[in-house]
Amino acid sequence: MSQYDYDLFVIGGGSGGVRAARVAAGLGKRVAIAEEYRFGGTCVIRGCVPKKLLVYASQFSEQFEDAAGYGWSVGETSFDWPTLIANKDREIARLENIYRSGVEKAGGTAFHSRAELVDRHTIRLLSGARKVTAGTILVATGGRPSPHMALPGHELTITSNDAFHLDELPKAIVIAGGGYIAVEFANIFHGLGVDTTLIYRGAEILSRFDNDLRRGLHEAMERKGIKILCHDVFAGIEKCGDGGLLARTAKGRELVADQMMLALGRTPNTESLGLENAGVALGPVGDILVDDYSRTNVDNIFALGDVTNRLQLTPVAIHEAMCFVETVFKGNPTKPDLDDVPTAVFSQPEIGTVGLSEEAAAKKLGDLDIYRAAFRPMRNILPGREERTIMKLVVEAGSNRVVGAHILGPDAGEMAQLLGIAVKGRLTKDVFDRTMAVHPTAAEELVTMYQPSYRIRGGERVA
Ligand SMILES: Cc1cc2nc3c(=O)[nH]c(=O)nc-3n(C[C@H](O)[C@H](O)[C@H](O)COP(=O)(O)OP(=O)(O)OC[C@H]3O[C@@H](n4cnc5c(N)ncnc54)[C@H](O)[C@@H]3O)c2cc1C
Numbered sequence: 001m002s003q004y005d006y007d008l009f010v011i012g013g014g015s016g017g018v019r020a021a022r023v024a025a026g027l028g029k030r031v032a033i034a035e036e037y038r039f040g041g042t043c044v045i046r047g048c049v050p051k052k053l054l055v056y057a058s059q060f061s062e063q064f065e066d067a068a069g070y071g072w073s074v075g076e077t078s079f080d081w082p083t084l085i086a087n088k089d090r091e092i093a094r095l096e097n098i099y100r101s102g103v104e105k106a107g108g109t110a111f112h113s114r115a116e117l118v119d120r121h122t123i124r125l126l127s128g129a130r131k132v133t134a135g136t137i138l139v140a141t142g143g144r145p146s147p148h149m150a151l152p153g154h155e156l157t158i159t160s161n162d163a164f165h166l167d168e169l170p171k172a173i174v175i176a177g178g179g180y181i182a183v184e185f186a187n188i189f190h191g192l193g194v195d196t197t198l199i200y201r202g203a204e205i206l207s208r209f210d211n212d213l214r215r216g217l218h219e220a221m222e223r224k225g226i227k228i229l230c231h232d233v234f235a236g237i238e239k240c241g242d243g244g245l246l247a248r249t250a251k252g253r254e255l256v257a258d259q260m261m262l263a264l265g266r267t268p269n270t271e272s273l274g275l276e277n278a279g280v281a282l283g284p285v286g287d288i289l290v291d292d293y294s295r296t297n298v299d300n301i302f303a304l305g306d307v308t309n310r311l312q313l314t315p316v317a318i319h320e321a322m323c324f325v326e327t328v329f330k331g332n333p334t335k336p337d338l339d340d341v342p343t344a345v346f347s348q349p350e351i352g353t354v355g356l357s358e359e360a361a362a363k364k365l366g367d368l369d370i371y372r373a374a375f376r377p378m379r380n381i382l383p384g385r386e387e388r389t390i391m392k393l394v395v396e397a398g399s400n401r402v403v404g405a406h407i408l409g410p411d412a413g414e415m416a417q418l419l420g421i422a423v424k425g426r427l428t429k430d431v432f433d434r435t436m437a438v439h440p441t442a443a444e445e446l447v448t449m450y451q452p453s454y455r456i457r458g459g460e461r462v463a
Contacts, residue, residue: 002135006030008329009123009134011115011273014041016305016317017140018099023325025108032132033108034115034125039100042142042306043314045092050164051184053088055346058191062348062385069383079192081169088164117274120298124274136300136328139280139288140317141273143266143306148176153237156245157260160185170194170259174247176234177263178205180345183217185263187348190226197227197255199247204230206345210357210406212372216390217347217408223386224348229253234260268307285309292335293327294320302328304336311338342420344413349387352416355404355423358394358456367397368456371429371449377409377442391445393429397455400428405446415443 008024010017013035021033038045057079064074103110113127121133145159158166160181173189175182178200190196198205198221205228206214222228232251237260240246247255268287275282281289281297287309290296294304302324305317319336326334342354355361361368371393380387389409396403405419422432437444455462 004133006134012140013039015314019321025106031108034111036114058188066383120278139303141269172257173259175261182263342416350412352412369395369452372453
């Protein structure tokens with residue numbers, strides 16, 4: 001009999017924590033997990049899932065517009081925010097229950113409590129003020145929207161957490177940030193009829209994505225009526241007449257809206273967790289430092305998911321959890337593989353991407369052939385919608401391997417999942433060329449770009 005209450009104690013019932021707890025319990029290990037807020041974590045409760053439901057809701061306005069081109073008269077439409085939020089909340093509650101009961105059905109114990117470390121084997125459960133011990137501890141406490149405490153009037157702003165629960169849809173919103181969360185919410189609010197402005201300190205939204213897509217999306221969003229102010233930041237927020245808010249910016253702009261939202265990155269949840277009691281080392285942004293196997297500097301304490309600030313995505317947290325169980329409970333040391341992770345931005349149009357951007361590939365590999373197509377997808381022709389799709393393959397010259405694939409256009413996220421297999425499988429461009437097109441689709445463009453659009457040699461574009 002082990003000297004500890006549990007073989008594994010997981011702190012945090014989000015994507016990574018729940019997966020690790022459920023799979024380890026399924027192996028017959030004595031497992032407990034503590035969640036202080038709601039099982040399912042960021043992704044299910046206030047991230048990917050509710051966000052995608054809001055994205056779907058926001059797409060109807062364009063679909064109603066486009067219907068006329070296909071002969072439909074839609075008539076007068078109206079939108080009710082409380083109905084959307086209530087329906088969304090019902091679905092989230094259903095998923096939350098599945099996450100919790102999944103652990104319990106596998107034989108694990110789920111505590112609804114905040115948990116903190118007392119020492120390297122002891123955890124304090126704040127609800128009930130009890131202590132338990134475990135042989136292995138996994139910290140999967142995720143992150144939260146970074147506050148901007150230095151911003152005068154920051155207490156008047158909202159974050160993505162609040163955006164899912166607003167009592168009413170704002171008439172106008174200003175969103176600060178240029179990452180995918182800021183961009184997605186700008187598109188959501190705009191699609192729901194909100195006068196939307198994005199303000200971002202950088203030169204272009206979505207840093208680290210392929211420049212073509214960044215520019216293409218920027219232009220598409222502006223064409224729809226979303227205002228994008230680059231090279232500027234909030235300098236202060238104050239109340240103004242009629243319950244509205246006024247943002248003064250560093251460049252002297254004055255922006256009035258009824259909501260000001262900050263989407264300025266995320267901070268790992270490591271404060272007051274008792275990590276110092278166990279001697280767990282932290283990185284520069286309060287992230288937990290781990291080795292290739294998600295092990296901290298304390299050999300029985302592991303950490304994974306957003307709290308380790310590697311790639312902050314749900315499938316990554318889940319993959320790290322599976323590798324953790326394989327390593328610790330199956331005796332098969334397995335490193336998470338974080339190369340060529342496909343991902344999407346659920347903007348309108350969508351971005352789907354995998355592998356190296358043209359800029360990163362040019363720096364890393366030097367010699368590239370770029371295959372690029374920009375076209376109006378067939379669906380947009382009858383409605384007269386000008387929006388164009390961009391598809392791009394970044395191919396290493398010499399090996400002919402496709403090292404990056406990038407799409408801006410409808411269903412780009414769905415396509416990125418399949419392109420992810422091709423890039424992960426290190427397929428060469430001639431395999432794409434030999435693949436029969438599916439016609440008529442937008443995706444057929446990916447296998448019919450036979451000639452390079454231009455070449456890059458020694459990191460420079462030549463023709
Ligand atoms: C608005 C938004 C949209 C997103 N969209 C996408 C997307 O489209 N695709 C995608 O892949 N990713 C998306 N993400 C990112 C994704 O949600 C995260 O990468 C993922 O949830 C990380 O999982 P995790 O297990 O590391 O942490 P989390 O899911 O954050 O779970 C951590 C859990 O730990 C709990 N906790 C914290 N401290 C304690 C404690 N001391 N005791 C007990 N419990 C504690 C928290 O309450 C939380 O439930 C989005 C995130 C946001 C904010």
